[in-house]
Structure formats: structure tokens, C-alpha cells
Amino acid sequence: MAESKTYPLVIIGAGPAGLAASIYASRCGVKHIIIGELLGGLIAETHLIDNYPGIEDVTGFEFSQKLTHHAQKYGVEILPVKVNNIKKSGGEFELEIKGKENLKSLAILIATGTKRRKLNISGEVEFLGKGVSYCATCDGFFYKNKTVAVIGGSDSAAGAAVYLSEICEKVFLIYRKEKLRAEKYWVNLIEKNPKIEVVYSTNVSEIVGAEKLQKVNLDRPYNDADFINLDGLFIEAGSDPKLDFARDLGLKTDEGGYVKINSDASTSVTGVWAAGDITNGSDKFRQVITACAEGAIAARSISNYLKR
């Protein structure tokens, strides 16, 4: 059997954290490869970004493309595939990659971000793609002039509601608490928007339909009814870290399963760094700017480690 190819560094994840790390690693002369399923990362699915300094009003897709091109400018190879498992043996790591030969590396940067949390309610699986979606930017277009709801109270939920109000006739924003936890910026936009109606202190208990979604049942009455008729439902109920593939490494994580990092983005396992949404760093403020910053810090630390 052919010997696996060994890289000084493998970056897992092609989002802002992985791509920023790649730019810095290239400029430090660290040979590496990126393995990341979704080029540009989660931000590619976002409607509009207007909080990354120096870049105003850019769509998530355009921003993710700019980031990818910037990393590729330095000649990095990006494999758009999934890492299934990593094992450490001595001072090396062996990566099992879906549909490709295994790779070896001396250092690993984990920048795999998060996955959308499911509500685990009746109808959620049954009506996925038949009215239920986890991505307003991807699927909002299908609900032109229709009535939809967004579940959640975060920046992502608020952003999705505002985006959908530009396409749909009516948008309900259903949140389990009394007050949205989104930034004031989003709350102001929502309050001024006549198409968005916020349903506070309410949970969706069931998603109901026939061929496709027709209504959601609520755990308390709203406008004298315990249901809302809908054409589409967008679930923005938070995220969980994507770390299953690294379970054999035994990395220390916090109570939410996010990788614990030191100030140089190193982890509890020698030779492994982590950056971006997957970590407990940057005061758990999971944004593009913090992901890029952690990626840059990790790249510098890895470069110093490899020189030693």
C-alpha cells in the first residue's frame, strides 16, 4: 500500500477561521493543505454582512468567495471533502478522509465551526424541504409573497426574519423568551418593519401538514388560536460544535462541547490547534472577525512550533 502523504500542517475547515489561518501560514512559509467541505464556511449562507470592518454591505456568498480567493492566491490546495477521523500516533496525525487516501501531518488546525441545532419536535424531519428549512438565504426565495415564520431570538434569527421580510408577505418571529437576544441593531430593524410580527414567550410544539407544511401548533394561544397557518418555517435555534471526527484525540472541551484553547489557540493535545466557532475562545463571541483573528493567532503559533 502507498505511504500516506505527510504535510507539516493540515487545516480542517474552509471557513473564515481556516482560510485566515491559511493566509497567515502561507505568508510564514508553512506548507499546508486545507480540507473543508463548504468553501468559505457558514457565512456563505448568510444574506448580508455589514459588521466586518472595512467591507460594507457585502453578501455572505461574495464575502466567502473573496476569502477563498485570498487564501488560494498564495497557492494553497483546498480539498472540498469531509474528514471522518483523526488518530495521533507518536508525533504525527493520520487523517481519514471521505473518498480519498489518508493524509499525515505534524500539526493540525481544527476550524470546523458549528452545525445548526434541531428542535426535535414532531414534523421537523418529515417536513424538511417541504416547508421546513434551516437556511433563509438558501430557501427564502421559494416563499415569495407567502407567510413564513422564523423560530429563534438570536442575531441569526433576527437577520433571517429581516431578510425574509424582503421576499415574503408576512413573517412571524417566534421566540421562547420575553425579549429578543439579538443585537440592538437587529431589534430596531424588526420593530420598524411592518411585515414582521414577534410572538414572544411561545414555543412551537408541533409542525403539521399533509404533502407539505400547513401550520405550526403553539404551546400557548396567540391571537386566540393555538396555531399559526404558514407556508414556510425557518429554524434558527442555535448551533453545536462539529467535532465528532476528532473524538479519538481526546481534546478538552467546555460544557457545550467547544474546544478549550489557550491564548495562542493551542489545545490540550500537543500538535493540535483550534480556531473560530468551534472554540471557547474570544469570550464565545462567534463572529467572522473573531474566527479570522483566532485563525491568524493559531497560524503564527503553529509556525513557531514547526520551526522548533
Ligand SMILES: Cc1cc2nc3c(=O)[nH]c(=O)nc-3n(C[C@H](O)[C@H](O)[C@H](O)COP(=O)(O)OP(=O)(O)OC[C@H]3O[C@@H](n4cnc5c(N)ncnc54)[C@H](O)[C@@H]3O)c2cc1C
Ligand atoms: C445565519 C447566520 C448569519 C450570520 N451573520 C454574521 C454576520 O453578519 N457577521 C459575522 O461576523 N458573523 C455572522 N455569522 C457567524 C459566522 O458565520 C461564523 O462566526 C463564522 O462563519 C465562523 O467561521 P468558522 O471558520 O469558525 O466556521 P464555519 O464558517 O462554520 O466553517 C467551518 C468549515 O469547516 C468545514 N467542516 C466542518 N466539519 C468538517 C469535517 N469533518 N471535514 C471537513 N470539513 C469540515 C465546513 O464545511 C466549513 O468549511 C452568521 C452565522 C449565521 C448562521
